[in-house]
Amino acid sequence: MTDNPGRSLQAGPEQLAYARILEKGMYFSLLTLIIIYVIYVSGLLSPYIPLHEIPKYWTMNVHDYLHDTHIRDGWAWLGMVRYSDFLNFIPIAMLAGVTILCFLSIVPILLKQNDRLYAGLALLEAVILGVAASGILGTGGH
Amino acid sequence: MPITKKVRDLLVPLSEYAVTSPESTLAEAVPTLKRLYCEIEDGKCTEAGHRSILVIDDAGNLVGIIDFKCILRVLIPEIAGGLSAKLEALGVSIAFAQADVPDLDQARMSFRARVIKNAETKIKDIMLRIRGTIHADADLMDALKLLYQNKITVIPVYDGDKVIGVLRESDLFLTVAEILIEA
Amino acid sequence: MTKLNKLCLAAGVCLLLLTLWAQPALAENAAAAPQAGDGYPWWVWPLLLLVVTFVMGIAAVLGGVGGGVLFVPIISGFFPFHLDFVRGCGLLVALSGALAAGPGLLKLNLASLRLAIPVALIASTFSIVGAMIGLALPTNVIQISLGATILGICALMLTAKKSEFPVVPQADKLSSALRIYGVYQEASTGQVIDWKIHRTPQGLLLFIVIGVMAGMFGLGAGWANVPVLNLLMGAPLKISVATSKFLLSITDTSAAWIYMNNGCVIPLMVVPSLIGIMLGSFVGVRLLKVAKPGLVRWIVIGMLGFAGIRALMKGLGI
Numbered sequence: 001m002t003d004n005p006g007r008s009l010q011a012g013p014e015q016l017a018y019a020r021i022l023e024k025g026m027y028f029s030l031l032t033l034i035i036i037y038v039i040y041v042s043g044l045l046s047p048y049i050p051l052h053e054i055p056k057y058w059t060m061n062v063h064d065y066l067h068d069t070h071i072r073d074g075w076a077w078l079g080m081v082r083y084s085d086f087l088n089f090i091p092i093a094m095l096a097g098v099t100i101l102c103f104l105s106i107v108p109i110l111l112k113q114n115d116r117l118y119a120g121l122a123l124l125e126a127v128i129l130g131v132a133a134s135g136i137l138g139t140g141g142h
Numbered sequence: 143m144p145i146t147k148k149v150r151d152l153l154v155p156l157s158e159y160a161v162t163s164p165e166s167t168l169a170e171a172v173p174t175l176k177r178l179y180c181e182i183e184d185g186k187c188t189e190a191g192h193r194s195i196l197v198i199d200d201a202g203n204l205v206g207i208i209d210f211k212c213i214l215r216v217l218i219p220e221i222a223g224g225l226s227a228k229l230e231a232l233g234v235s236i237a238f239a240q241a242d243v244p245d246l247d248q249a250r251m252s253f254r255a256r257v258i259k260n261a262e263t264k265i266k267d268i269m270l271r272i273r274g275t276i277h278a279d280a281d282l283m284d285a286l287k288l289l290y291q292n293k294i295t296v297i298p299v300y301d302g303d304k305v306i307g308v309l310r311e312s313d314l315f316l317t318v319a320e321i322l323i324e325a
Numbered sequence: 326m327t328k329l330n331k332l333c334l335a336a337g338v339c340l341l342l343l344t345l346w347a348q349p350a351l352a353e354n355a356a357a358a359p360q361a362g363d364g365y366p367w368w369v370w371p372l373l374l375l376v377v378t379f380v381m382g383i384a385a386v387l388g389g390v391g392g393g394v395l396f397v398p399i400i401s402g403f404f405p406f407h408l409d410f411v412r413g414c415g416l417l418v419a420l421s422g423a424l425a426a427g428p429g430l431l432k433l434n435l436a437s438l439r440l441a442i443p444v445a446l447i448a449s450t451f452s453i454v455g456a457m458i459g460l461a462l463p464t465n466v467i468q469i470s471l472g473a474t475i476l477g478i479c480a481l482m483l484t485a486k487k488s489e490f491p492v493v494p495q496a497d498k499l500s501s502a503l504r505i506y507g508v509y510q511e512a513s514t515g516q517v518i519d520w521k522i523h524r525t526p527q528g529l530l531l532f533i534v535i536g537v538m539a540g541m542f543g544l545g546a547g548w549a550n551v552p553v554l555n556l557l558m559g560a561p562l563k564i565s566v567a568t569s570k571f572l573l574s575i576t577d578t579s580a581a582w583i584y585m586n587n588g589c590v591i592p593l594m595v596v597p598s599l600i601g602i603m604l605g606s607f608v609g610v611r612l613l614k615v616a617k618p619g620l621v622r623w624i625v626i627g628m629l630g631f632a633g634i635r636a637l638m639k640g641l642g643i
Contacts (some may be wrong), residue, residue, distance in 0.1 A: 007508045009517065010262050011434035018438060019431035022574075023226070026424045030599075037596040041371070052367045054593055055405075061464060062409040066588045073588045088592035089585075095421060096585065099578045106438075117503070121442050125449065125575070132453050132579040135586035230429030235613075236606045237426040237570040241551055242389025242622070243487065244613055246512065246563050248433055255515035 014106040014113070021105055025098035033091035036084070045084035074135035100129045149285050150278040152317060153299045153307035160195040164205055164266035168216070171195055171208065171265055194296050196308065197269045204298055204305045206269030216268050217256040220249055275300055276309065282317065285309055367593075374404075375597040378418070382605015387618050388625030390482065392602050393419025393545015393573065395625070398475050398632035402639075406594065408464055408471075412543030413589030416581040418598050419545035423574035425603065435567035440505050440522070440560065444568075445575040447529050448536035448546075452576045455540025456583035468640025471542050475633030478548050479626050485552050493559035496521035499529075509561045520561050528558040540580040545573055 011019070039045055049057065049069060057065050066073055071080075080086040103126040110119035131137065160178045162171040175195050180187035197206040215222040220231030231249060238247035251259070274292040276285055278301045288297055295311040381399065385392040397415040401408050430436040459467060496506060506521040522528075531553050539546040550569035554560045560568070584590060612618075 007506070007519065008262060009259050009434060009508055009510060011432060012438070015431050015434065015438045019428040022424065022431070023230075023428035026421075026428070030421070033596060034600070037592065040592065041368075051593070054591065055365075055367055055370060058406045058410050058591055058594070061407050062460070062587060062589045065407075065409075071588060074586050085592055088596070089590070092417065092585070092590060092592065092595065095417070095424065096578055096581050098424065099575055118439070118442060121446060125442065125446055128446065128450055128453070129575075129579050129582070132449075132582040133586075135582075137453065137457060137583065137586075229425075230432060232429075232607065232610060233426035234429040234433065234435065234567075235610045236386060236422070237430060238566055239386040239610060239613055240389065240391050240606075241547060241566040241569070242482075243562060243566060244389070244617075246489070246566070248435070251510075251512045252515060255510055255512055258515040258517065259510060 014109045029094035040084040047085035048083035152313045155307045169261040371597040375601040378601030379605040382602040383609040386609025387621040391547040402632040402635040413584035415543035420577040430567040436571035448576040449579040451536030452540035452580040455537035456580040459541035465640045472637030479630045491559040497523040499525040522558040
């Protein structure tokens with residue numbers, strides 16, 4: 001065993017906290033994803049694009065797809081969750097968002113350890129991911 | 143010697159039993175148990191001593207018990223752990239296999255490596271909860287029934303709300319022996 | 326040849342023949358796209374995705390190749406889906422795999438959060454850049470670069486060495502300032518050794534490139550993360566592999582959001598692929614316990630190379 005007290009074989013508190021939130025968030029999102037997918041595919045709730053019409057859309061590029069289906073990009077899907085295909089985006093967004101939650105939650109733990117540099121870095125990472133998630137960054141399109 | 147013995151007459155007093163706190167680590171608690179189990183400090187281990195440790199918190203309350211099984215179980219979380227531990231181990235194995243180094247994944251760690259890795263594991267994370275207690279003035283029959291109904295081998299004995307000792311399966315056995323030899 | 330090897334070889338050959346035979350049919354469908362109904366009912370596609378990704382999951386584990394790097398080339402090469410949707414789906418697949426492994430790797434202290442955070446800052450920022458570039462460039466340009474990149478990845482996988490415990494004479498200034506170090510435990514003896522890294526600035530610069538590529542092509546970047554962390558920066562192989570997988574969860578999160586916000590995610594495709602790869606990985610690990618397949622890696626890299634050539638040809642219009 002090393003004599004340096006700062007180096008332990010066990011993970012630090014911020015790492016364990018990240019892992020715990022990640023685990024809960026990930027399993028919950030996956031479970032929700034499967035349930036909503038079954039609702040979608042079984043037709044329990046009606047989708048915006050009928051299931052048998054999807055194959056004609058996925059061969060076109062995304063710009064034409066959005067144009068032909070009159071779907072607006074960005075967070076517009078939130079307004080359409082009454083359709084079962086857009087309902088699927090909720091658990092997908094959760095899967096993509098759990099990392100942001102993890103980074104935000106380790107900031108106070110890092111501050112408590114007086115590690116202001118890493119607390120700042122974790123916060124910065126959460127901000128970067130948040131900016132990507134927010135849809136502020138548009139694209140040039142094709 | 144009275145014909146009817148009570149639990150109070152057979153118990154092992156708390157002062158003679160191994161005790162640890164929930165915040166201590168395996169590295170601190172296991173040598174204590176080993177010393178009492180082996181009964182002598184150096185030389186050959188007699189293996190005739192106590193096989194479990196009581197976990198008592200700062201307030202003096204009995205919060206759990208540690209025996210050989212729960213110490214060994216912590217070494218193989220991927221087999222003996224709960225669903226969460228098993229899934230974690232699976233995820234790790236997949237990650238290493240996908241990187242073309244399956245032989246480096248945690249499942250292949252040696253016995254020695256696992257023990258060293260768990261040296262800092264806290265007792266409170268692995269202790270078993272108490273599944274049965276008995277009062278010092280209770281009858282031996284009550285103790286015997288508790289032992290078998292709750293499937294335990296060690297019963298903490300209370301006097302009022304304080305733990306004063308433990309009654310073990312072996313103590314009841316010794317009483318059986320005593321009765322048969324006397325008869 | 327062991328039984329498992331024979332089975333894998335047979336499966337690989339069958340798959341190859343099947344795809345070559347199905348090529349004209351799939352190509353026609355792709356060309357006749359705008360008409361509804363390819364002759365196949367809609368549910369054939371999710372089912373096919375489930376089966377193919379299941380096999381892919383097994384192949385990824387047995388072949389020592391990341392699931393994320395197999396998805397985009399093979400699905401875009403042999404399915405009629407447009408590359409935009411395949412990339413969006415691929416990122417989510419790679420992301421889920423990394424999220425699933427994350428808790429275990431962090432709790433067991435195999436992945437180093439301190440090492441991951443600075444790297445992730447760079448990689449995730451530039452994967453956003455890569456995703457935006459990837460959605461702005463015309464498809465055939467992406468196809469050509471994807472093809473070339475995949476062939477490069479195949480070459481890298483065949484030649485890159487691994488160093489279980491690299492020699493790092495001294496930690497460099499940056500890693501010391503960030504306090505990126507830790508303890509490493511030998512799996513066989515339990516001996517505890519300190520590890521540290523060097524050449525941190527160079528490593529971080531390379532992660533710019535890795536981030537852009539991950540975002541642009543929707544590939545998992547494990548094949549690049551591990552050599553940079555292990556061979557360039559000198560982290561032990563175990564720490565590199567674990568930290569790399571954990572890093573993917575952050576890098577792919579940012580790129581996935583860009584693709585999602587641009588409408589490139591079709592749920593009908595995403596869920597069967599996710600389930601397929603996860604189930605395949607579970608089965609793959611079980612198989613791995615039974616036999617060590619020597620030939621599978623060559624077959625998998627071969628298929629990947631084949632997919633890369635197809636992407637090149639598609640992009641060049643051949």
